[in-house]
Amino acid sequence: MNRTDDRPVTLVDEHAHAWSPQAARARFREGLTGPTAGVAAGRTQANLISVPQDWAYDMLLFCQRNPKPCPVLDVTDAGSWSTVLADDADLRTDLPRYRVWQDGRLVDEPTDVRGYWRDDLVTFLLGCSFTFEWALDRAGVPIRHVEQGRNVPMYVTDRQCRSAGRLHGPMVVSMRPVPPRHLDAAIRESSLLPAVHGGPVHCGDPSALGIEDLGRPDFGDPVDAEPDDIPVFWACGVTPQAAVMASRPPFALTHAPGQMFLTDARDEQYRVA
Amino acid sequence: MNRTDDRPVTLVDEHAHAWSPQAARARFREGLTGPTAGVAAGRTQANLISVPQDWAYDMLLFCQRNPKPCPVLDVTDAGSWSTVLADDADLRTDLPRYRVWQDGRLVDEPTDVRGYWRDDLVTFLLGCSFTFEWALDRAGVPIRHVEQGRNVPMYVTDRQCRSAGRLHGPMVVSMRPVPPRHLDAAIRESSLLPAVHGGPVHCGDPSALGIEDLGRPDFGDPVDAEPDDIPVFWACGVTPQAAVMASRPPFALTHAPGQMFLTDARDEQYRVA
Numbered sequence: 252m253n254r255t256d257d258r259p260v261t262l263v264d265e266h267a268h269a270w271s272p273q274a275a276r277a278r279f280r281e282g283l284t285g286p287t288a289g290v291a292a293g294r295t296q297a298n299l300i301s302v303p304q305d306w307a308y309d310m311l312l313f314c315q316r317n318p319k320p321c322p323v324l325d326v327t328d329a330g331s332w333s334t335v336l337a338d339d340a341d342l343r344t345d346l347p348r349y350r351v352w353q354d355g356r357l358v359d360e361p362t363d364v365r366g367y368w369r370d371d372l373v374t375f376l377l378g379c380s381f382t383f384e385w386a387l388d389r390a391g392v393p394i395r396h397v398e399q400g401r402n403v404p405m406y407v408t409d410r411q412c413r414s415a416g417r418l419h420g421p422m423v424v425s426m427r428p429v430p431p432r433h434l435d436a437a438i439r440e441s442s443l444l445p446a447v448h449g450g451p452v453h454c455g456d457p458s459a460l461g462i463e464d465l466g467r468p469d470f471g472d473p474v475d476a477e478p479d480d481i482p483v484f485w486a487c488g489v490t491p492q493a494a495v496m497a498s499r500p501p502f503a504l505t506h507a508p509g510q511m512f513l514t515d516a517r518d519e520q521y522r523v524a
Numbered sequence: 525m526n527r528t529d530d531r532p533v534t535l536v537d538e539h540a541h542a543w544s545p546q547a548a549r550a551r552f553r554e555g556l557t558g559p560t561a562g563v564a565a566g567r568t569q570a571n572l573i574s575v576p577q578d579w580a581y582d583m584l585l586f587c588q589r590n591p592k593p594c595p596v597l598d599v600t601d602a603g604s605w606s607t608v609l610a611d612d613a614d615l616r617t618d619l620p621r622y623r624v625w626q627d628g629r630l631v632d633e634p635t636d637v638r639g640y641w642r643d644d645l646v647t648f649l650l651g652c653s654f655t656f657e658w659a660l661d662r663a664g665v666p667i668r669h670v671e672q673g674r675n676v677p678m679y680v681t682d683r684q685c686r687s688a689g690r691l692h693g694p695m696v697v698s699m700r701p702v703p704p705r706h707l708d709a710a711i712r713e714s715s716l717l718p719a720v721h722g723g724p725v726h727c728g729d730p731s732a733l734g735i736e737d738l739g740r741p742d743f744g745d746p747v748d749a750e751p752d753d754i755p756v757f758w759a760c761g762v763t764p765q766a767a768v769m770a771s772r773p774p775f776a777l778t779h780a781p782g783q784m785f786l787t788d789a790r791d792e793q794y795r796v797a
Contacts, residue, residue, distance in 0.1 A: 308581040311588065315596050323588050445718055445796050523718050523796055 263347070268292045272337060272513040276345040279513075282362055284347040286402040286471075286509035288381050288394075293518050295447070296511040297324055297336065297376040298488030299346060300495070301504040304329045307373035309416035313494060314375065316413040320422050320490035322378040322446045324514070330370040336514035343368055348507035350492070355499030364504050372504070377488045378447035379511050380425050382518050383440060387427075390436040395428050396474045402509040403427070404468035405487050409461025410452075412490065420494035423469070423487040424452060424460060428480035437483060446521040453484040460484060470508035536620070541565045545610065545786040549618040552786075555635055557620040559675040559744075559782040561654050561667075566791050568720070569784040570597055570609065570649040571761030572619060573768075574777040577602045580646035582689035586767060587648065589686040593695050593763035595651040595719045597787070603643040609787035616641055621780035623765070628772030637777050645777070650761045651720035652784050653698050655791050656713060660700075663709040668701050669747045675782040676700070677741035678760050682734025683725075685763065693767035696742070696760040697725060697733060701753035710756060719794040726757040733757060743781035 263285035267275070272294045275287075287296055302310050307329070314321035325334045332342040343365045351359040351367050361367070380403070384394050396403045403425045410422045429437045434454065442450035457465055465482060466473045470489055476482070495503045506512060536558035540548070545567045548560075560569055575583050580602070587594035598607045605615040616638045624632040624640050634640070653676070657667050669676045676698045683695045702710045707727065715723035730738055738755060739746045743762055749755070768776045779785060 308584065311581065311584050312599055315584065315588075315599055326585055326588055442796050449796060523715050523722065 263287070263290060272515050273339065275513040276337070276340055279347045280341070280344045284362055284510065287347065287511045287513065288384065288403060288509065289397050291513050293385055295324070295336070295514045295516040295518050295521065296379040296381045297514055298379050298491070299342065299374060299376055299504070299506040299512050300491045301372040301374040302500055303369065303502055304371040304373050306417070306500045309418045310373070310375060310491070312415035313412065313418040313491070314377065316415050317422070317490065319448060319452060319486035320412065320488065322448060323375060324378055324446065325376045327374040329373050332368070332374070334374070334376060334514070336376060336516050338515070342374055342512070346506050346512050347510040350505045350507050352495050352503040352505065354501060355496050360507055367504060369502070375491070376512060376514070377491070378521070379488050380448050380485050381511060382447035382521065383444045385518055386440040386444065387437055390440050392429060392433040392437045392440070395476065395480070396472070399474060401474055402471035404465070404472060404474050405470035405489050405508055406460070406462045407469045407493055412494065417500070418494050418498045420490070420497035422452070423489040423493050424484040425487040426465065426482050426484050428474065428476035429483045430477065430480055434481060434483070441485065443523055444518070444521050445523060448486045448488070451483045451485050454481055457482055536560070536563060545788050546612065548786040549610070549613055552620045553614070553617045557635055557783065560620065560784045560786065561657065561676060561782065562670050564786050566658055568597070568609070568787045568789040568791050568794065569652040569654045570787055571652050571764070572615065572647060572649055572777070572779040572785050573764045574645040574647040575773055576642065576775055577644040577646050579690070579773045582691045583648060583764070585688035586685065586691040586764070587650065589688050590695070590763065592721060592725060592759035593685065593761065595721060596648060597651055597719065598649045600647040602646050605641070605647070607647070607649060607787070609649060609789050611788070615647055615785065619779050619785050620783040623778045623780050625768050625776040625778065627774060628769050633780055640777060642775070648764070649785060649787070650764070651794070652761050653721050653758050654784060655720035655794065656717045658791055659713040659717065660710055663713050665702060665706040665710045665713070668749065668753070669745070672747060674747055675744035677738070677745060677747050678743035678762050678781055679733070679735045680742045680766055685767065690773070691767050691771045693763070693770035695725070696762040696766050697757040698760040699738065699755050699757050701747065701749035702756045703750065703753055707754060707756070714758065716796055717791070717794050718796060721759045721761070724756045724758050727754055730755055
């Protein structure tokens with residue numbers, strides 16, 4: 252697997268945190284690309300995966316059986332590019348960048364998938380950890396990759412997901428370096444948002460997840476940690492892409508890692524208490 | 525719709541709160557019946573619905589689209605009567621009482637469904653509000669129906685669930701009368717357990733949910749409230765049975781309302797923080 256991009260990325264626009272989700276989608280529809288961490292403060296971002304209807308039950312069951320990496324926010328009817336999460340959105344055009352998969356191989360990374368669309372595609376929108384970054388930020392937890400203008404680093408782990416029908420594969424995690432004095436807040440604030448991955452799956456030693464080198468993420472960018480920072484790992488919505496690679500459905504569309512769908516939903520509505 | 529039973533019920537056994545889930549399942553397998561509120565303290569109880577494989581995607585999507593009434597804890601492979609939630613359990617025999625549905629009509633209420641089993645049945649186990657009663661109890665909230673030795677009262681509301689394929693129907697709620705000084709704790713404690721219906725859907729006036737008479741529940745038993753008690757309504761796992769009545773799949777099996785499946789899972793593992 253390769254990183255999304257060889258260059259360190261910068262925020263798509265210095266004012267992007269203040270954009271409305273409608274404005275963000277409009278700009279991405281016009282062709283703007285880049286990671287969406289920090290875009291449209293307080294609005295829920297989502298991972299996307301579309302599979303042929305014949306694979307939809309396996310995918311929905313895979314999500315149910317692996318709710319930490321795959322918390323489902325919405326599932327469309329077959330062929331539909333609309334979602335209840337954003338009335339005016341077009342799921343074929345409104346993400347910064349997509350990935351096109353054939354038989355488990357990445358074959359294209361377009362900014363628009365109207366040319367690949369099929370009437371039998373069922374689209375899954377899954378919670379994204381960018382959502383809880385606002386809660387972490389409000390609680391005073393530094394978000395290193397945002398400070399450094401990079402995409403969050405993501406790693407394929409040695410933990411296998413619970414399989415569902417023909418779908419199987421490893422869990423993918425995102426990592427944020429957290430200063431020890433902020434660890435409690437990071438765990439508490441993310442745990443209160445179970446629909447966007449919830450609390451971390453692991454804190455500390457990366458080798459416990461089979462990760463050899465934090466400096467070489469499988470997706471996204473490496474991030475610089477301060478000396479005392481502890482690496483904290485959250486289940487990641489790129490997990491279905493790892494399942495696509497491992498399970499090789501004939502066709503799938505996904506977002507490009509870190510380049511998410513901006514919904515109209517407010518993060519607060521996913522907070523449990 | 526009729527109440528489950530015309531008689532006020534009593535706890536299935538005065539020592540049932542101390543039973544292990546294994547012991548509870550063994551007794552129900554031997555033929556003991558009755559509501560399971562208060563049985564096997566701290567162990568997670570589950571609603572059950574089995575549908576033919578042809579209806580499984582609609583049911584799983586119905587659950588995803590209506591997570592408050594239908595929080596999925598496990599889904600079996602077609603034909604299997606095993607669940608990861610209880611290694612030695614047999615889902616065909618281990619509940620106190622079942623309901624058998626044909627074309628949306630209730631046709632039998634046996635204590636064992638081996639004679640009705642089909643190789644194409646997919647079984648859904650959904651979170652149950654009996655789970656958060658222990659958390660409410662620990663927080664000092666009185667549980668009136670347990671104090672009175674009755675089944676919890678359940679009501680069909682005028683709120684329609686979001687439909688999924690061929691499945692549609694109204695939301696069902698359970699009701700507990702809560703003293704005003706305990707309302708905060710009841711809301712907080714249940715909200716921290718989103719996998720078992722989470723926080724209430726409504727507090728106060730029953731007519732806001734289209735409920736005309738709290739004394740005449742659609743399922744379970746009426747419960748006596750103290751003068752200042754406020755009726756608090758939680759989404760209920762009997763909702764799929766209302767969807768079966770409204771949508772008329774050719775065949776379905778469910779638990780009898782209030783007579784749940786006892787899992788080995790501990791309530792604490794569903795607590796988010």
